[in-house]
Amino acid sequence: MPRSDGGPLTALPARGARRYRGTVRMRTDESIAIVGCSCRFPKAADLDSFWELLTAGRDAITEVPEGRWPSGQAPHARAGGFLDDVDLFDADFFGISPNEAAAMDPQQRLILELAWEAMEDAAIVPASLRGSGCGVFIGAAADDYSAMVALGGPAAITRHSLTGLHRGIIANRVSFTLGLHGPSLAVDTGQSSSAVAVHLACRSILGGECALAVAGGVNLNLVAGSALRAERFGALSPDGRCHTFDARANGYVRGEGGGVIVLKPLSDALADGDRVYCVVLGSAVNSDGDKDSLAVPNQLAQEAVLRAACARAAVDPASIQYVELHGTGTRVGDPVEAAALGGALGAGRDAGRPLLVGSVKTNIGHLEGAAGIAGVLKAALCIRRREIPPSLNFVTPNPDIPLDRLNLAVRSTGGPWPRPDEPLLAGVSSFGMGGTNCHLLLGQAPGAAVEAPGEVGPLLAWPISARSRGALRGQAARLSDFLAARSDLGLADVGFSLASTRSSFEHRAVVVARTRADFLRGLADLARGAPSPAVLDGRCDAPSGPGFVFSGQDTGWAAAAWLRLRDVSVFRREVLACAEAVDAHSDLSLADLLRHEPVDRDEVAQPLRLAVMLGLAALWRSVGVRPDAVVGRGIGEVAAARAAGALSIEDAARLAVWRGREAAEPPGVRPRPAEVAVYSAVTGERLAATDLDSGHWSRALGEHTRFERALGAMANDGHPVLIEIGPRTLNANQAPVAVAMEGGGWQEFLRAAARAHVRGTTVAWQVVNAEFGGRRVPLPTYAFQRERHWLACDPAGPPAPVEAPQPAGVPAASGPVRAGSVREVVLDAAAATLGHRQLAAGDATRTFKDLGFDSHAALELRDRVGDVTGLRLPASLVFDHPTPAALADHLRDRLAATEPAPAAASLDAALHTIGAAVAGLTVDDERAAVRARLLELVWRLDEEGAGTENGTDEELLATLEREFGPPPGPPHDRGDPHGE
Template sequence: MNQFDSGHPARRTDIAVVGLSCRLPQAPDPASFWRLLRDGVDAVTDVPGQRWNAAAWHDEDPAAPGKLISRRGGFLPAVDLFDADFFGISPREAAAMDPQQRLALELAWEAFEDAGILPSAPGRTGVFFGAIYDDYATLVDRAGPTAITQHTVTGLNRGMIANRVSYALGLTGPSLTVDSAQSSSLVALHLAVESLLRGESDLALAGGVNLNLLPENTVGATKLGGLSPDGRCHTFDARANGYVRGEGGGTVLLRPLAAAIAHGDPVYCVIRGSAVNNDGSGDSLTTPAADAQREVLRLARERAEVAPREVQYVELHGTGTRLGDPVEAAALGAELGRPDGEPLRVGSAKTNVGHLEGGAGIVGLIKTALAIHRRQLPPSLHFNSPNPRIPLAALGLRIQREPGDWPHPDRPLIAGVSSFGLGGTNCHVILADHRPRREPATARPAPAPAVPWLLSARSEEALRAQAARLAGHVRRHPGLDAEDIGFSLATTRTALEHRAVVVAEDRATAVRGLSAIADGTVATGVVRGEATAGKLAMMFSGQGAQRVGMGRELCGAFPVFAGAFDEVCGRFDGCAGGPLREVVFGGPGSLDETAFTQAGLFAFEVALFRLMVSWGVRPDFLLGHSVGEVAAAHVAGVFSLDDAVALVAARGRLMQALPGGGAMVAVEASEAEVVPGLGDRVAVAAVNG
C-alpha cells in the first residue's frame, strides 16, 4: 500500500489533483498565482476604462438608484482576445461566444498540459464547471434582434461552457455547468469527485469562471449590501464591510490516486472527502446558517476519515461581510476550532484577488493545493484586529497573517476549503498531501550525446512564440535537466501541425536553437516543417542484422524494453539450445548459429516494438523479412507469444540443420496480407528466406 512518510495511509477513495491552471488578476498561471499569494500582493485595482466609466456609475450612497458603491475590482487584461484557430473555431462563431466559454477552453487545455496528460488519452473524461453570470448575453441583447446569428444560442447558453470544452477536446464523460450561486465551482468539483468514485469518469476536469463585463451586476451587489465601499476584502477583520468583485477562473484535473500513481502523474495533493448541503429554512433566503455550515464541515471531515485536530488549515469562504464572517467563524470554531491548543490557521484568497463568485471556490482550492504542494502557508491580507463578533481565541482560530511553515510539517498536511452560496448551498472539501514512500535510487544511464527538443503549434507565429517562452523558462531555471525537458516535450504535449525540433548536445546550444526558431533565423541542429496526415510503417529485419550485445544498453536504460526482452528470452530457454539472453550479450554460445540468431533477433525486435508503443508510437503498417516476418505477425496479433516462440525456435533448428548451417538459399516474396490487431488496418508484408 502506498503511504505518506508520516504513516497516514492512502485510501481507495482518495482522488489526486494532477493538473492545475488559473487565470487571475495579475496571475496568469499557477506559478505566478503562488508568487502573488506568497508575497502578499493585493491584485485589486481601479475599474479599467474599457469596462465602464467608474466615475459615472459611482455613488457613495448605496441606496442611490442605478449606482454602485465601489470603483475597484480584480480584473483580467484583454478578455476580448482569443486564439479561435487553435480550437478550430471560426471567427464568426468565436465572436458569438461568451468570453467565459473561451476562458474555459484555455484553462482546460492548460490543465492537461500541466498534468502532462494528452486530452486524447484513453478513457472517459468528465467536465464540471461552475458559472453564475452571463454578462455577454446582455451585451448581445442590447444590440437587438438583428445581432442574433446561428451561433447565438450555443454562444450564450451557460450550459455550453462545459459542453464546449468536451466538444473541443473530444472528452466523452459527463459534461455540465453548475450554478449554485457563489459555491458553484466547488460544488462542481464535488460532483467531479463523485463521478470518479462511481467509475463514471476516469479523469475529471473541474473548475469555474467569472467575468465582470457590465456594471449592472455590481449595482446588484451594492443593493444587496454585500459590496465593500473601499474595494477591499477585510476577512474576519473589525473593518469588514463587504467584498470586492473579482474575475478570472481556474481548473483542476483529477484522477483516482491509484491510477495517478500507476500512470506516473504529478500529484499536487489528494482530495480525501467532500460534502454539499443547504441551509434550509432560515431567517431569510440569503441569511447563512451556522448549524448547516458546521454540518457540511462535519460531513466532509467524516468522509475523509480525518479527526478535527488533524486539520491544520482552512481556506475560508471569507467574504468579509458583516453577517457572513461571524456565522462562518462560529461554525468553524464549533467543528474544528481548538481553544485549548494550537489554533486552527485560516485565511482567504479573496483578500488577494477579490471574490470570483461562481469561480471563487476553485480559486480557494487551487490556493490550498499549492500551499500543500509547496509546504508553505501564504498570508491572508487586510487583517489588523478581529471583528468584535468573532472571538478568535475562544473559537480556537488564527488568521494566517504572514508566510510561513505549516504548524506541524512533520504530520500529514491536511486542509479544508469552504465555499458557500448566497441561497444557502454550502460545500466543503478536505485536502491532504501525498508523500509516497521513496523507492531505492537506481543508476541512471549515461546522458545521451544529443537530445531532441520538439515543439509544435497551430501556426508559425504560435510556434515562434512558444520557442521564445521555452527559451526564457530554461534561462530562468538553470537546474532543469535537458533530457527531462526533451522527454516531456515529446510525450506530454499534443502534436500540432507546425513543428520544429532542436537537437543539441547541451543546454546552451538548445537555447540558441530555440532563439533561432523564435527569431525565424537559421541555426545548426534546428529543423522546421509543417506536418501532414500520413501513415507510419515499421519493418522488422531478418537474419544478418544481429550483433553481439544488441539490446544491452537499451535494457539498462529502459525498463519497458528490459522487461519485454527478458520475457521473450525466457520463453526460448530450453528450446533454443541454451540461455538466449547470455548468448545475445556475448556469453557461452554463438550468436552466429542460426538457432540463436533468429531467436535473438525476434526477442530484440519484439522488445523494441514494445518500447516504441510505450512512447505512443503505433504503426499503421508492419513489414517483415525472414524471422522479422514472424515478429511482425506476433505484434500485429496474428500469433501469440508462445506460438511465435515455438515457430521461431523450430525454424531456427531446421535452418541450422541445412547444408551451410542455414545460409540463405532462396528469397520468395508473398503478397501483402491484411490482418487485424493494430490500429484500424495493419498490413504485414512477408518476405520468406
C-alpha cells in the same frame, strides 16, 4: 547512444495514460488526488504567478479596465480584480471559427483553455481521453456576455448565439471539444458553484460514474449591470477591498478569473506515477433551509456542513491546521462564518494551537461563481509547497468575532505550517448567497520516492509541436524560460516528458543536442525563427505511415554502420540473428566475423548488407516507426520482403548467400502473406504474396530498372514520406520527401528520425529518452496564440451586431470557374463562411471540422460554392469530402465533366468586336490605355500558368468577356448551370 545492457528499445506505455474506458468501479472509501491544476486570476496568468502573488502579500485589485463599461455606472464597483485581454482567444487551436468564437461567452472560451492547461499539467495528452468516460464539472453563475448581446438587439443574434451564450453548455463545451463521454455538468449554486462542482466530481468518481474528472469554475465581470446589482444589494466595499475578519469589514470587492483541477482516485495516481498536489479527503454540501432572510447565512447549517465533511473524511476536527475561508469581508457574513468554525472546528483544541484562517479574496477579490476553485487552488498550493501565505487587510480584529474564544487566528503573516511534522490538513469553505454551503477537506499526498534526474546521454531529442508556426516559436520560448529557472531537471526527463505528456500537432520541431547549453541555444533559435544546427523543423499536414526504401547499394557503409551501432541492443540482436541464419546455410561464419573482426571480405558483402538493413529496420521499429509499405532494389528487395513479413529469416538468408555466390538458380523459398504493401523494382508495381517466388528473385537480384516507377506507385498509393534504410541514394525527383541517415551512427539515426517526425511520421521519442532514465517532470503548458473575438460595441452605448472580420472576396457567379482555380474558390468560400479574412494554403488539408465547421456552416459553404461554380451540390457535400483539398478535387472533376466545348465562333465575334473598337480609337491616350490593358491580360494568363498559346478558346473568351463585356449577337451556350 542507448545502453547496450538496458534491453531492447521497445515502446513503453506512457505513465499516467490510463484510458478510463469500460466499467468503472465504486471507490466509497478512497481519497481523490488532484493531479493537475490551471488558473487565470487577476495579475496571475498561471499557478506560479498566483503563488508568487500570494506569498508576496500583494493584491491584484485595480480600477475597472478602460472600455469595460461606461464610467459613472456602479460607482462602488470602480475597483476589482480583473483579467487582461478577456477578448482574446485561440479559436483556431480548438477548431472554432471566428464567427462562432465572437458569439461565444468568453467564459466558455476561458474554460476551454484552462481545461487543456490542467490536463497538460496532469501529464495527460488530451487526445488520449477522446471517447473515454472522463467527467466535466464546471461552476458558473454569471451571464454578462449574454446581457451584452441582448443590448445589441436582434442584429447581434447569430446562429451560434444559442449555444455560445447558454451557461448550461459550459461543461458540455469541454466534453464536446475533447470528446469526453462522462458526466458533463454546469453547476450554479451562486457563489459556491465551483466548490460544489469539485464536490460533485469527487462523488462521481467515488460512485463509479467516472474514473477521471475535470472540475473548476469561471467568472467574468463584463457589464456594469451585474456590478450595479451587487452594489445596490449592499454587498460591495466602498473602498474596493476585502477586510476579512477585520474591524473595517464593509463588503467585498468583485474579482474575475477561473481555475480547473484534474481529479482521479489516489490509487490510480500513485500507480501512474503522477505528481499529486494534494488529496481531497472528503467533502459535504448542504443548504441553509428556512432562515430569517434568503441571503442571510445560517450558522447552524455551516457548522453542520463542516462536521459532515470531517466525518466523511474520517478526520478529527482538531487536527485541521488551516481553513481557507469563504471570507468575503461583509459585516453579517464574517461573524456567522467565524462562529460556525469555532463551534465545529475550534472546540477541543489544545491551548496555543488555534485554527489558522485566511481568505484569497483579500488578494484577488470575490470571484463569485469561481470563488471556491480559487480557494481550493490556494489550499492545494499551501499543502504542496508546505507554506501558508498571509491573508491581507487584517489589522484590528472584528469586534463581533472573538477569535481567542473561538480558537481561531487569522494568518496575517506568511510562513510554514504551524505543525509541519503532523499531517497537513486544510479545509476550504464556500457558501452560496441562496444558502448552498460546501466544505472540502484537503490533505497531503503520501510521500513519493524522489528519483534522481535522468542520466545525460551523448545525444538526446526534444520534440516540440504546435498548431501554428507562431505557436511553435511560443512553445520554444516558454520551454526555454522555464528551463532557465529549473536547472534541476535532467535532459532525458525533459525529452521523455515532452514526448509522453504533450500532444503532437502539425507544426513540429525536434531539438537534437548533448548538453543543456546546446538545448537552450536551440530553443532560443527556434523561438526567434533563426536557423540552428540543433533544430529540425517542418510541417506535417497529414500524418501517415512511411514507406521504407532498402537501397542495398553500399557495402562499406554497411560495415561502418555495424561498427558504429553495434552497441545498440535492438540493432545488434537483429544483425546477429540474420548472421546466424546466413551461417546456417553457408560456411561464411558471418556471426563470428561481426563479433571479432572488421568486415571487409567480398564474399560476405551481400549477407552483410542484408543483415545491416534488417538491423536498421528493427531500430526504426523500436522507436515506433513501422512502415506501411516497402520497396528495395538488389539485395534490398530481399530485405524489404523480410521486413514486410513476406519472407522468413531463413529464406532471406538463403537468397543473400545465393546472391553473393552468383549461383545459377535461386533457392526455393516459401513466400508468406505480407504484413504491409510490397513494391518491386522489377515490376514497378505493388506485389501480391504469390509473386515472391523463386522466379521473381531470379529477376529481382539482377534487374531493378523500374525502381523509380515503384517509388512513384508508393507515393500515389498514399506513402509520401520515404525512409531510406541505409545511406542517401534518392534525389528530390525520385522522392520529394525522403529521409536518410547521412552516416551510420546513433547521431545520424536520431537526426533522421527527427526529419521523419517533422514530416509526419510518428516517432516514440519517449522510448529514446527512457533509455537514459527519463521520467516525467512538469513542463510549461501550451503557448496559445490568442486573437480578438468580441462584440463590436461602443463603451458609451449599446453594443453593435457581431461583426466578423471581412473575408477574402469570393468570385461572383458570372461565369464558369476554371478547374485550376477551384481550390482557391473553395478556400475563399470557406474563409467567408467561417469569418476569416483568408485561409492559409496549408489549411486545404485540414478537416472542415478542425477548421470550425458545423452542420450550418457546411450548408452555407455548399451554397457559396454552388453559386460560384453553377453546380447543383448535395447537402452532404462537406461530409462526403471532409477537407478543402478533397472538396476541390471533387468539384474539379465535376467541372471538367461539364465544361462546354470551345466556342470558336463566339471567340471570333468577340475578337472582331475588340479589333473594331481599337481601330476606332482616335485619342493616343485611349489607344495606349487599351494596349496596356490587353498586355496586362496576356501577362496575367501567362502568370497563372494558362498562357494564351495553351488556353482553350472558351477560357480566352471568358477572360475577354470579363474585361470587355459580351460580344454582340445572341449569347453563346454555357450549358446547364447545374452541370446536368
